[in-house]
Amino acid sequence: MHPVHSPVVASPWYSIVAALVAVMLWSVAPLLAELAHTSSPLQLTALTLLAGALATLPLSRKVPTATLSRGWQLSVWLGVPLLIFGAVSSYFIGMRLAPAAEAALITYTWPVLFVLLSQWSRFGKLRMAGVIGALIAFSGAALLLLPQALSGGLGGATNGYALALLAACCWALYSWLGQTAPIALTPLLPRLLLIACAIAGCASLLVEGNFGVPDNEALLAGIALGLGPYGIAMVAWDKALRFGQASVVGSLAYGVPILAAILLVLAGMSVLDWRLPTAAALVIVGCLKAGYGGGHNHP
Template identity: 30%
Template sequence: MTKPRATAIGFTAVLLWALLALFTVGSAPLPPLQLNAICFAIGGTIGVIWTAATGQLTTLRNIPLPALALGTIGLFGYHALYFAALRNAPPAQAGLIAYLWPLLIVLFSGLLPGERLRAGHLIGALAGFGGAALIIGGVNDVSSDYLLGYGLALACALTWSGYSVLSRRFGTVPTSVVTVFCLITAVLSVLLHLIFETTTAPAGAIGWFSVIALGLGPVGLAFYTWDIGVKKGDIQILGVASYAAPLLSTLVLVAVGIAEPTARLAFATALITGGAALAAAASLRQPKPVVPQDTPKG
């Protein structure tokens, strides 16, 4: 597979994640853990079918335990927090805070060996968090319920960015293992759902469609295409492209009438996406290592 093709495949994950907030809202009133369980069961089933069809089932037998733990914590933790955040705060605001993860990935990546944290990273971070603060300040009724939702959304961003950066340690692990991550996440979600939640049926055709769409796309196929992209494509291009997700997500919510197209929301969106792009640009300006040349023989 060529690098441009892998990059294009990875970018489809960004497009799918732009629909995450919309379908999550449509899946109400399902409780977060139940929604997690259904979606990841669908996503895991997609992986089993794909892995079997491509003759890669044997790759699922010897998954490194650290990679297994990281993948499970990343997928389960992020989405449980995300679904809970959108149940406890206005969808557009909570979604934008959760989408600070692209910016945090850039910042955390700058702390890795061989990387350098530049002024652009810090300025971008301030702009992004300024946008998040603007969103919180723009809520008319700042109740304890909203504050809980905002806190959960921020935890989402920290969880996914940490998972993404640490995943670089397991670049040789095949994409097929995402299947196991999804299935384990589904099982954990079922167990916790039975303990803490009351099982609820989706609300009509829209509810069922939203749940199935989540499992097939943003909480299913997207993880596999993203894995292919970051391992075989241009990671820098994909990193920059991921900053389009919060903007696209908000535009979708506005288009269907869930979010109000206010100037405050537009400015907050610009701050978050602009700050992330600035941080990404700083990363792209990193000096390339000097490759030593062979000394001519005299």
């Protein structure tokens, strides 16, 4: 889920179709994570990342990482896998502790966080459009939490929302590294996912205590998560941004939280009230404001 700068080519429909494939697959992620609820979250993370590594294997090719400075080598081979592990595991755990649709929506504030981070690293300051966009996006997230807070606290969901926000921060940092790294990360993605999978496996053994085979539904859902949202979707998104106009393609990603919420409601795993679509609209408007007004037209 990181940006790739590219020129526009003659056939924009190719990039739009590729972007829509990625968006649809990302939208299914919360539903698949709910179907895999019988698997422990760290075990599910390891399974998902392993399937993602296998799905992205055709992308793998040799990249001259030996020419990188020691700092960049550490960032690529340790920092990126840790961020992937942090993003995926926090997302899965957060969805166990808080309502899935709300947790997914909070996680998908990551594009506006990425815009702010990019502005700060590039210009040494935040642009007003980015700040306003962030305020709008986070007002949407706050709208989801306000009623519970006013009625006596968020209870156990507080940790879930915090972990969803942590997942958003991890994706934003991962995207920023993908943008600023002196080499393309996409050809390294299978190896980076495998390292992240190893980290998740060790964490599962240490924290959860066992690493048995999940039941059939959880196993299939975990494999589908890796093949789709964390495999094919990442490849499709890379192609969309390489062969299309980033401002057009990137704006499609802001539909993910709405589609994800609709799928959860249709599956009977979430209840629709006025707050969820209103919050989703605020998040999308905030991301668009930050992106188009702040000089970065894609997540």
